[in-house]
Amino acid sequence: MTERKVLKPKPNAKVQITADIACGEGQPLWIVAGPCAVEGASQLEATAQALLQNGVSSLRGGAFKPRTSPYTFQGMGEEGLQLLDGIRQNHQIAVVTEVMAIEQIEVVSQHADVIQVGSRNMQNFSLLKALGELDKPILLKRGLASTLDEFLWAAEYILAGGNDKVILCERGIRSFDPETRNVLDLGGVAVLKEKTHLPVIVDPSHAAGRRDIITALSRAAIAVGADGLIVEIHPNPQASVSDAAQALSLDDFTALMTSLDPIAQAMGRSLRQPALVKA
Ligand code: PEP
Numbered sequence: 001m002t003e004r005k006v007l008k009p010k011p012n013a014k015v016q017i018t019a020d021i022a023c024g025e026g027q028p029l030w031i032v033a034g035p036c037a038v039e040g041a042s043q044l045e046a047t048a049q050a051l052l053q054n055g056v057s058s059l060r061g062g063a064f065k066p067r068t069s070p071y072t073f074q075g076m077g078e079e080g081l082q083l084l085d086g087i088r089q090n091h092q093i094a095v096v097t098e099v100m101a102i103e104q105i106e107v108v109s110q111h112a113d114v115i116q117v118g119s120r121n122m123q124n125f126s127l128l129k130a131l132g133e134l135d136k137p138i139l140l141k142r143g144l145a146s147t148l149d150e151f152l153w154a155a156e157y158i159l160a161g162g163n164d165k166v167i168l169c170e171r172g173i174r175s176f177d178p179e180t181r182n183v184l185d186l187g188g189v190a191v192l193k194e195k196t197h198l199p200v201i202v203d204p205s206h207a208a209g210r211r212d213i214i215t216a217l218s219r220a221a222i223a224v225g226a227d228g229l230i231v232e233i234h235p236n237p238q239a240s241v242s243d244a245a246q247a248l249s250l251d252d253f254t255a256l257m258t259s260l261d262p263i264a265q266a267m268g269r270s271l272r273q274p275a276l277v278k279a
Pocket residue numbers: 036062066098117118119120141171203206
C-alpha cells in the first residue's frame with residue numbers, strides 16, 4: 001500500500017495562511033473567532049473590532065450554512081462572502097468560511113484565506129478530491145461520528161491530490177448524554193498530535209453547544225497541545241440567527257482571551273499578534 005502522507009514523521013508542518021499568519025507547532029496559537037453565520041455588514045464590523053482589540057488574526061463566518069432543517073436560514077451565500085472579503089481588505093484580517101459543494105469552491109477561494117470543510121462533509125470524497133487540487137489552506141472538521149482514523153483518511157484525500165495545507169479541527173463527537181451538544185475529544189487531540197504532522201485546532205463552540213463552558217474547554221484544548229481555536233462570537237448573541245446558545249458576546253470573548261493568556265504562556269505559545277492589537 002502507498003505510504004500515508006498524513007502519517008509522515010515529524011517535524012510538524014506549519015500551514016501558512018497569509019504572509020504573516022501560520023498555524024502549527026512553533027507558531028503562535030491560531031485563534032479564529034466570529035459568528036456562526038454572516039448576517040450583515042455591521043455584525044462583521046463589530047466582530048472585527050473585537051478581534052483587533054484582542055490581537056486575533058482571523059475571522060470565521062458561514063456564508064453557505066449546512067443546516068439540519070431545510071426551512072431555517074441557509075446563509076447569505078455570495079453576498080456574505082463579499083462582506084467577509086470587505087473585512088479582509090479593510091483590516092488585514094484572514095477569513096475562514098465553509099464550502100459545502102464543489103460548485104462553491106471557486107467563489108469561496110476568491111474571498112477567503114482558509115476554506116472550511118464542515119463535519120457533515122468530512123467524508124464527501126469528491127469535495128475533498130477537488131480541494132486537493134487547490135493551493136489554499138483547508139480547515140477540515142472531524143465528522144460528527146468519525147473515528148480518528150477516518151478523519152486522517154479524509155485529510156489524506158486532500159494531501160493525495162497535492163494540497164498539503166491541511167489543518168485538522170476537533171469539534172466534538174456524538175455521544176449519549178444531551179448535557180452538551182457533543183463530547184469534546186481532547187484525548188483525540190493528543191492522539192492526533194502524536195500520529196500526524198498536520199496542525200490540529202479545537203472548536204469548543206460546536207462541542208459544547210452552550211456558552212458557559214467554552215472558556216473551560218478552550219483552556220483545556222490549549223493545555224492538551226492544540227495549535228489553535230475556532231470560537232463562535234456575536235455582537236448580540238441572543239439575536240444570532242444560528243447557534244445562539246453557544247455564541248460568546250464580544251465582552252465574553254475578551255474575557256476568554258484574558259483567561260487563555262496564562263495557559264498559552266505555560267505551553268510556550270504566544271496567543272496574540274501584537275501588531276494587530278489596536279486598542
Ligand atoms: C461551523 O463551524 O459553522 C459548523 C457548521 O460546524 P460543524 O461543521 O463542526 O458542525
